[in-house]
Amino acid sequence: MWTTGIMGAFQKVFSHFQRGFMQTMRRTGSDGMQPRPYSLKSSSGPPWRLLFFGSDHFAVESLKLLTASRSCSERIVESLEVVTLSGDVPVKMFAQENHLPIHSWPPKIVKGQFDVGVVVSFGCLIHESLIKKFPYGILNVHPSLLPRWRGPAPIFHTILHGDTVTGVTIIQIHPNRFDVGPILNQELHLIPDNCTADELGEALAAKGAYLLIDTLKSLSERLVQKLEQSNAGARYAPKINTSLSWIVWEEQTCDQIDCLYRALSSRIPLRTTWMGKTIKLLDFVGKCHISLSDELRKPVPGSVTYQKESNILAVCCKDGWVGFKAVLLKKRLTATDFYNGYLHQTLQRKMPYQTAEVLFVSRKEGTASHQKRENSVW
Structure with missing residues (x-):
């Protein structure tokens, strides 16, 4: 009985010690060292301890201004660290060049380590548990006038759909869905004529950086x-892919093809088919005024003619003609090369003008599902 009593008491003491030891280990870490203490800000304004999430060139513009703001007279930022994705992405390279601390994704941080987070063109959904570690939440710089063009490719869809006005919106991010959080700031941007997606991206990156500050x-x-945010006027801007680049000559107007080229061509060339082969259309010159030698002949969408005076290939679409100075078919060919090597030989066969061999043929595969998704509302 005595032995049993002593052993029982010892087990109770050991159990109590073990629980205390494990709690201490959980608080301090496996090496027994106390973690760095972090305290909440004593004031409700800048300078901020900020963690930046970003990846591409668009994000770098905001990161540049945040970096500079650490040493400006107003001192908007007290400390700045960066979360980025693997690989040599532009944000990571900028952070390394400017000696900014870099965290891998997802970051291992504690509550109170930072005051606020900023997300610019990051592409990863941030979990609620991480958002709660920032007393002032996480902000997002989004290049559209939300709720219009929520999603990963707002700049491309702005140009693709012929918008004349866009802007930048600063929102507080929502934990479960992209681009639906409350709006904190917003600024309009008028889109110049003939603006490309790349040009608009550069302008909005700069405007977004200043709006963030x-x-x-x-x-x-x-x-x-x-x-x-309201859902009224909301449109979704899905990622661009090659399915968008196929021209549907029967359905698309000159202006729509122009928008398509300015939205995509720096990344994905416009496409059509020629005698069953994919042909890429390069160096778009816009709407053309064509005079056919046979005035009685009515061209159909996809009809191709060579304009020797201007050295362009003119293609008939829904409401007129558009021109291209070059194509890619096995290799890059000027309009003259394509005419001499392919088009002229076909025309010499004296087939009816509407036959498939003298047409660029539309490929509609995948366009219906893409259009359905694009028109969805978030």
Whole structure:
């Protein structure tokens, strides 16, 4: 009985010690060292301890301005660290060049380590548990006038759909869905004529960076006055892919093809088919005024003619003709080369003008499902 009593008491003491030891280990880490203490800000304004999430060139513009703001007279940012994706992405390269601390994704941080997060063109959905570690939440710089063009490719869809006005929106991110959080700041941007997606991206990246700094200057007030987004006017901007680049000559107008070229061509060339083969259309010159030698002959969409005076291939679409100075068929060919090597030989066969061999043929595969998704509302 005595032995049993002593052993029982010892087990109770050991169990109590073990629980205390394990709690200490959980608090301090496996090496027994106390973690760095972090405290909440004593004030509700800048300078901010900021963690930046980004990847591409669009994001670098905001990161540049945040980096510079650490040493400006207003001191918007006290400390700046970066979360980025693997590989030599532009944000990572900028952070390395400017000696900014870099975290891999997902970051291992503790509550109170940072005041606010900023996400610019990052592409990963941030979990609610991470958002809660930032007392002032996480902001997002989005290149559209939300709720229009929510999604990963707003700049491309802005140009693709012929918008004349766009802008930049600063929102507080939502934990479960992209681009639906409350609006803290917003600024309009008029789109110049013939603007490409690349040109618009550069302009909005710069405008977004300055709008972000403006938001951080009065963040506490803006959080109080934030505006919840409405679904009225919401449009989704899915990622671009090659299915968008196929021209449907029967359905697309000259203006629509022009928008398509300005939206995609720096990344994906426009496509059609010629005698069953894919042909890429290069060096778009816009709408053409064509005079056919046979005035009685009515061209059909996809009809191709060579304009010797201007050295272009003119193609008939829904409401007129559009021109290209070069194509890619096995190799790059000028309009003259394509005419001499392919088109002229076909025309010499004296087939009816509407036969498939003298047409660029539309390929509609995948366009219906893409259009359905594009028109969806988030």
